[in-house]
Amino acid sequence: MAGLARERLVLVKATSTGAQGESYSIGTGYLLTAGLVLTASHVVPELELTRLEVRTDDPAQWLAVQLQPVWRDTALDAVLLRLEAPLAELAEVNWVEAAFEDDAVWHSSAYPKAGSVDQAGKIAWKTVGLGGKLQALGGGGQGARELELTVDAPPPADEWAGISGAPVFVGDRLAGLVKEVPKSFQGGRLAAVPASLLLLNHGFRLALSKPWLDPLPAGTWVLVVEAERKKSKTGLADWVDGALTKEAKALEAATGVRFEPAAVRVRIADALESPGHWLRFVRALCLAPVAVFDATGFEPAVMLALGVRAVVHRGITLTSVADVLTHDQLSRLPFNIQETRLIHHGSGYPPKDVRHPLVAIPAAIKRGWQELAAQPAYLDLPAYDAVRCPFPSTDVEGRSALDRVLMLCSFGKEHEDNWLRLSNSVLAHYPDGEVARMLDMASPRLVGQALYEGIRWARTCLVDWTGWRANVFFEFGVRLACSDMDAVVLIEQSAHEAAAAPGALVQLQRMETLWSPALYRAAPEDPVADDEAIAAALGVHDAIVRQQPAPVAATALPHDATFRTCRDHFDWKQEHITIEPHDLLRSTIESPFGKDPQAGGRSPLLYSANAGYGKDLDHSIKERWIAAWCYLSQRHPKEQWASDPGLRAALRKLGNDVLQFGLPAPAGAHLKAMRDQIFEVLDELDDLDGAAP
Incomplete structure (x- = not known):
């Protein structure tokens, strides 16, 4: 760990070109790593920036900096800049990780104007040592807390x-900038800006983390999440790679895309090695077109990641x-897993058996890809649609899922004492609250x-890790991914000790480091101290609710x-609400029927043989085709038709479909006029295609 170091201090020069010509701003920066400089955001303009460079004193040299910051937060007034060429490796920075309870002596070095020297008409910027007292009671009030620093022998403002x-x-700890x-x-x-606020920022943590899982493939790729314990020499990732190679042509023919020949492998324990690793892994979970999880043994961290992916x-x-x-065995699995279709990657079947991994894996990818494209409601994990529920309504007593204290825990008899212990401690902290497990909720x-719904919207959600139950960690992953409110994490002392025992999974202690569960005892030797520990964890949560996180x-x-991180990297294009209106109308027509509207010689829609329903169904389908055409044909100016071949293709396909399915035999004069207009548009599109270069 390193304290204030001369070789890390840099002069930041940002050059901009605007209506008044070229100008530049000067600031001070500090190398947090060999390639990243931390400075104030306002030093680096967001607009009209043409050159960015920093100057080191030891040795004296100017270094080019990428114009696009790695991370910026204007509210904090902080930015991370990346050098074009990193320096030699530097030791990790030692951070101040807690709020100051008492005044403290601070020190720094910077490039103030007061220290600059005029050398033959050119300004030479010199470092000036700074110091003074950090006022622990200052910097509060409106907005984020700041560090208030008094200065020894200050120059004029x-x-x-x-x-x-x-x-x-x-001391030797970085307290802020x-x-x-x-x-x-x-x-x-x-x-x-306090260092504690920087450490609370997910983007800063992600940007500051060492490269890992980078770069992710640009094409269509498969992420394989490997369990910590490997059951055989040939692991899941090996089978996936084999399947991607062996079935490459078949996969491309079935999906229309070419898959990368090798999967991106992540050992689950590696994903938990540090906050940066976890956040990079979450980004990969968001971006991977296909993800394959080794659920052997239903390890807690694998289930946690599966919950995020869901x-x-x-x-x-x-x-x-x-x-x-x-x-x-299947009947005794958690219901979160029973809803999925487990495949097998062992050697329990002969090579040509449909259940053999080289057959089952590519077949599952092909089926999933095709169904995802054809069925808007396709799901292969629970939770995706369920967490996208509206804000919960209140019951007759004015309560909702928002107000309930939801506890995610084991339902086993061996956990009853834990449940009683925790629920009473929680009610002591929230005397007007309601503490409930899922089995305690009365809902139709x-x-x-x-x-x-409860996992997403409950303001207070407790997760008891005791027992290291697979379903609890799946639900914990769902909570982490869909709520910006923390989950209060708890663990019984014996389960905590088991995680540190010889032979225990490495992932257990790494999860404890990342999420810091509060310890309790089901039968405490000192109930008062135990209650205080639980109350302290709830107090941290209360501060987050007040938007004053510790x-x-x-x-x-x-x-x-x-x-x-999920919000920043989630593929929002998969959300139905973002579909273009004409495509959405098309999907509502096509998805209920499947690929063949008359497969087996009859309509696949349930009860569509009912005469009244069949008549309304036919009318509704035709109206949707007409509505789709009215939207797309009127949405864009004719000039865009000529310049956009993609728009012409969409209009042509939709026009032909409307003529075939929406207006096969129009009865009214206005509908006949619309049919004639579509024919005219199709002719016009042919002319535009012929004139295109």
Whole structure:
């Protein structure tokens, strides 16, 4: 770990070109890593920036910087810049990870105007050592908390230019960076962004993390999440690679896309190695067109990742196990898993058997790809649609899922004492609240719908890790991915000790490091101390509800980091609400019928042989085709028809479909006129295609 180091301090110069010509701004920066510079956001303009460079003093040299910042937060007034060419490896920065309870001595070095020297008409910027007292009671009030710094021997306020971005150290720990000089204090005080706020920002954590899983493939690729314990020499990823190679042509023929020949492999324990690793893994879960999970043993972290994937991607996600499961074993699986179709990647079947991994894996990918394209409601994991529920309504007593304290935990008899212990402690903290497990809720809806609504909307959601249950961790993953409110994580002392025992899965302790569960005892030796520990965890949650989250350690995850990473990298184009209106109308017509509207010689729509229903159905279908045409043909100006071949193709296809299915035999004069207009448009499109270069 490193304290304030001369070789990390840089002068930041940002050059802009506008209506008044070229100008530049100066600030101070600090190398957090060999390639990343932290400085104040306002030092680097967002518009008209033409050149960006930094100057080091040890050794003295100018270094080019990429114009596009790696991360920027204008509210915090902080930005991370990437050098075009990284320097030699630097030690990790030692961060201040807690709020200051008492005043502290701070020190820094910067490039203020007061230290600049005129050398033959050119300004030479010199570093100036700075120091003073950090006022622990200052910097509060409206907006995010700041560091209030008094300065020893300050210059006048107008001589501070260039100090923005200077690192603030307390001892050998980075406590923040200077962002402004409050004018009212005449240069005697500085305002700084606390390091704790930077560490709470998911984008900062992701940008600061070491490269891992980068770059992700640009084409169509498969992510394989490997369990920590490997059951055989040939693992799931090996079977997936074999299937992608062996069935490459068949996959392309069935899906219309070419798959990357090798899967992206992630060992689940590696994904939990650090906050940066986890957030990069979450990004991969969001972006992977196909994901395959090794669910052998239903390891907690694998189930956690599967829960995140269930929220961020409608498909295609496959779950596979190395063991051949009996019907009895399948019946005892968590219902979250029973809803999925498990495949097998062991050697329990002969090579030509449809259940052999080289056959089953590509077949599942092909079927999933085709169904995802054809069926808007396609799902291969629960939760995706269920968490996209509207804001919960209230019952007759004015309560809703928002107000309930939802507890995700084991339902086994061995957990009853834990449930009683925790529910009473929670009610002591929230005396007017209601604490409920899913089995305690009275609702006429399907269990899954009520569960996932509660997981998303409950303001307070407790997750008891005791027992390391697969379904609990799946639900925990869903909560992390769909709610920006934290989950209060708890674990019984004996389960915590089991995670550290010899032979335990590495992932268990790594999850504890990332999410810091509060410890309790089902039968505490000291009930008061135990209640205080649970109350403290709930107090941290209460501060988050008040939008005043407590600082977190650099080794732990911010409470909303998973959710916000999902938000930033989620493929929003898969959401039905973003479909163009004409395509949405088409999908509502085509999806109920499947590929063949008259397969087997009859309509696939249930009860469509009912005469009244059949008549209304035919009318509705024709009206939707007409509505789609009215929208698309009127939405874009004729000039765009000539310049956009894609639009011409869409108009032609839709026009022909409307003539065939929407207006096969129009009865009214206005409908006949519309049919004639479509013929005219099709002729016009042919002329435009012929004139196109």
